Amino acid sequence: MxxxxxxxxxxxxxxxxxxxxxxxxxxxxxxxxxxxxxxxxxxxxxxxxxxxxxxxxxxxxxxxxxxxxxxxxxxxxxxxxxxxxxxxxxxxxxxxxxxxxxxxxxxxxxxxxxxxxxxxxxxxxQIDRRERGFAYSVDAPLDMRMDGKQGLTAADVVNTYEPRELLRILRVYGEERFADRIVRRIVDARELEPFEHSARLVQVISDAIPMAARKTGGHPAKRTFQALRIEVNAxxxxxxxxxxxxxxxxxxxxxxxxxxxxxxxxxxxxxxxxxxxxxxxxxxxxxxxxxxxxxxxxxxxxxxxxxxxxxxxxxxxxxxxxxxxxxxxxxx
CATH class of the missing domain: 3.40.50.150 (Vaccinia Virus protein VP39)
Known part of the structure; x- marks a missing residue:
């Protein structure tokens, strides 16, 4: 790595x-x-x-x-x-x-x-092979497993974790200051349709972050994807x-x-x-x-x-x- x-x-x-x-x-x-x-x-x-x-x-x-x-x-x-x-x-x-x-x-x-x-x-x-799902810049399945063998995927985390657990993961592992806004948007969106691919999740994250904040600090989804990867792979x-x-x-x-x-x-x-x-x-x-x-x-x-x-x-x-x-x- x-x-x-x-x-x-x-x-x-x-x-x-x-x-x-x-x-x-x-x-x-x-x-x-x-x-x-x-x-x-x-x-x-x-x-x-x-x-x-x-x-x-x-x-x-x-x-x-x-x-x-x-x-x-x-x-x-x-x-x-x-x-x-x-x-x-x-x-x-x-x-x-x-x-x-x-x-x-x-x-x-x-x-x-x-x-x-x-x-x-x-x-x-891992980053450049799109099917692995680590990159937020391309649309790919929400996988993020480093070995492809363990059961938990990023899709499982996003779709099944309780809001308070998602909030903890984004705050602690992603150090995301807009974690509460992002989690609310994710929970609302997954009730309509489960997340399967990264592009939809990236869009939801971006929409949750204030416009002014999107212009600094890199890609809006960077911290959330980091948090999900850390959780999936412990x-x-x-x-x-x-x-x-x-x-x-x-x-x-x-x-x-x-x-x-x-x-x-x-x-x-x-x-x-x-x-x-x-x-x-x-x-x-x-x-x-x-x-x-x-x-x-x-x-x-x-x-x-x-x-x-x-x-x-x-x-x-x-x-x-x-x-x-x-x-x-x-x-x-």
Whole structure:
């Protein structure tokens, strides 16, 4: 996920993923992660493999490293497997959600890892394939499932959720200030006819937002579609699960990197890294016992952003925020 680009997948060969997407903040991520993958065979986990752009770069930059790629989207996994086949047994692909990290590592007999990357958000494969229903700029079925297997779809959420639940989702997951107006319009419209495709929903959302507000802040449906996607795929719950698992999995000198794309994700990452990089001793304790000292240190000052040049080349990277932490004390 998150490996964004500007080429429509429907007109691009699936065997040429390098033309489909551009991995976000690639050089900076390599700079921060490769020191943790030096000296012997180290394991790097790409928890959001996508089409394998970041994973390929790690495999090239760290010849001794082994990469485990996790993704819930079988279409992306198929492309990544083909792309990374030349690396042989140095690469292992696993179909799973990233919060299943402990189970994945256990099944592969991996005790600890050198580094992990989470590139949250959507990949170009998901955005550009209209039938997936993620894009609000084209008419498509209201699906939004990342793996196409779970039962809940965006249509189910829009058509069956109680108004108060819709309101909560739009306010919390979408940070939509006109959530109440949008929900009222959705409820009125679905009583006439259930929502099946995105175009009608986009129109209802747009009509609910005051004209003056439509001229700023991007597409009127952006926040609502974000909220629906997060709800359908339980994204924040998965992130809350994987962060402590990743922190636990990395060995001494290991590093965890997370690229987030909206404030809700970044806040969870910020808090998890803050806790891991803080002493657990009471503030008034004169000497901090070794076992209560911080286990991690932050390698980024706040959340780093992509350069202006990268944003110009790849506009979808504009909202990316990178945080990286390194284990400085062993816990095993």
């Amino acid at each position: 998150g490996e964004t680009g500007q080429v429509d997948v429907s007109t691009t060969s699936a065997t040429d993923p390098a033309r489909i997407h551009v991995p976000v903040m690639l050089d900076r991520i390599l700079e921060l992660l490769t020191p943790a993958l030096q000296g012997g065979e180290r394991v790097h986990v790409d928890g959001t493999l996508g089409m394998g752009g970041h994973a390929e770069a790690v495999l090239k930059a760290c010849p001794q490293a082994r990469v485990i790629g996790i993704d819930r989207d079988p279409s992306a996994l198929a492309i990544a497997r083909g792309r990374l086949e030349p690396f042989g047994d140095r690469f292992t692909a696993v179909e799973a959600v990233y919060d299943e990290l402990p189970e994945v590592l256990d099944s592969l007999g991996v005790g600890s890892i050198g580094s992990m990357l989470l590139d949250l958000g959507l990949s170009s494969l 994204e924040l719950e998965a992130l809350e699960g994987v962060l402590p698992a990743a922190i636990e999995a990395v060995g001494l000198g290991g590093r965890v990197a997370v690229l987030s794309y909206h404030s809700l994700e970044d806040r969870l990452v910020k808090n998890a890294f803050r806790d891991a990089s803080s002493d657990s001793a009471p503030r008034d304790l004169p000497v901090v016992p070794e076992q209560m000292k911080a286990q991690f240190q932050l390698l980024t000052r706040g959340a780093e952003k992509p350069s202006e040049q990268e944003v110009q080349t790849n506009p979808r990277a504009a909202s990316a925020r990178l945080r990286v932490a390194e284990r400085i004390r062993s816990h095993r």
